[in-house]
Amino acid sequence: MEIRNLYQPFELELLKINNYENREHKNTFFEMVFVLEGEGIQMINNHKLPYASNKLFLIFPQDIHGFEVSSTTSFFFLRFNDSYLKTQPKEWIQKLELIFNNHNHLPGCILKNVSDKALIRALVEGLIRENSNQQFQQQEVIKQLINTIIIIASRNILLIPPTVSDKSKTDYSVQLLSYIHQNIYDPNQLKSERIAKQFNVSPSYISEFFKNHIGQSLQDYITSYKIKLIETKLRYTDMQINEIVYELGFSDSSHLNRLFKKYKGISPSEFKKNIEK
Structure with missing residues (x-):
């Protein structure tokens, strides 16, 4: 199985694909995937669930995941690793750790507040525009938009019932890579x-x-x-x-x-x- 790594604090990617099956793989970083348009199936840890536009997925390090695309789909990928989180205020990190540790690692959109779907879409579209234009203080604006998306995702995850799972290998990978980054x-x-x-x-x-x-x-x-x-x-x-x-x-x-x-x-x-x- 393919294992993908991220060699920078964060990365943005806009991908438009048609009738393509993305093979299951593992990441060593966090990944948020927002569907701008299209339909298909999301696969994560041997579970499957349909996806559609305005859905936001959260994928943890070492989760086995992929997508089966049934109609032309525009994905926006926001990838970040532990080193990016470490640059944020301590209180912010502690809150994220608490929230992320309660996530159930199952497929499906993490946005439980309907109004947040339009908000996330606006933020994603803003990130796409900002990332394509070389403007003054571009990186600062991008980071602020990323942080806002993560915070909105976090408050929605709080509404998802937690499940107990063995995350020892995932936690160990994050700790090990965090040590190297630091x-x-x-x-x-x-x-x-x-x-x-x-x-x-x-x-x-x-x-x-x-x-x-x-x-x-x-x-x-x-x-x-x-x-x-x-x-x-x-x-x-x-x-x-x-x-x-x-x-x-x-x-x-x-x-x-x-x-x-x-x-x-x-x-x-x-x-x-x-x-x-």
């Missing part, structure tokens, strides 16, 4: 022996868990996450290569250049020039 700037903290000690398990268990539940080796995940950070810094900051080398713990600029070119096909300087063009 320590990405300290290479010593990212060694398998150090991570194993932090979680009181053996290094071999860490390696096996990553391959089975994250879909990559530990080192490949760390490298992919660093590449995405480099890309973000080149795109949105004026940092020089030698500054990024120092911040992310590379041995030298040659090491960073080789790695970036291997994953992106071009050097960091070429990537920066393309952005400026």
Whole structure:
């Protein structure tokens, strides 16, 4: 089964598909899916339920899910990981944790307040417009819209009866990836022996868990996450290569250049020039 990872705090995607079956897969991040138009079937953890326009679905890390599309469908995907939640105020995080831990991990729209469907649709359409236009303070506006959607989803989840389920593997995956995201700037903290000690398990268990539940080796995940950070810094900051080398713990600029070119096909300087063009 395919396992999908997210190498940045959040990601937005608008996808329009027709008569397509999206194979079941697992994520290592949270995902909200809003249906702008279309009909089909949502599948999650061996359960199925029809979907239609103005439905909002919440998918947790390690949930097995997919969609069967029966008519042309426009999906809007809002993906975010634990590192995004950690940037929010402490009280906000605690409230989300309480609410999310009571979710039943079953298919179906999480919007129980009918009036919230129109509100979520307006926010999603606003996100689509904002994301497609390079305007002043674009990222700040996008984050505010994302936070509003998450809060509205949270108050609706409170209306859903909780169920008891075994979330040990899901919780462990979130904790493990959260540790990596928080320590990405300290290479010593990212060694398998150090991570194993932090979680009181053996290094071999860490390696096996990553391959089975994250879909990559530990080192490949760390490298992919660093590449995405480099890309973000080149795109949105004026940092020089030698500054990024120092911040992310590379041995030298040659090491960073080789790695970036291997994953992106071009050097960091070429990537920066393309952005400026």
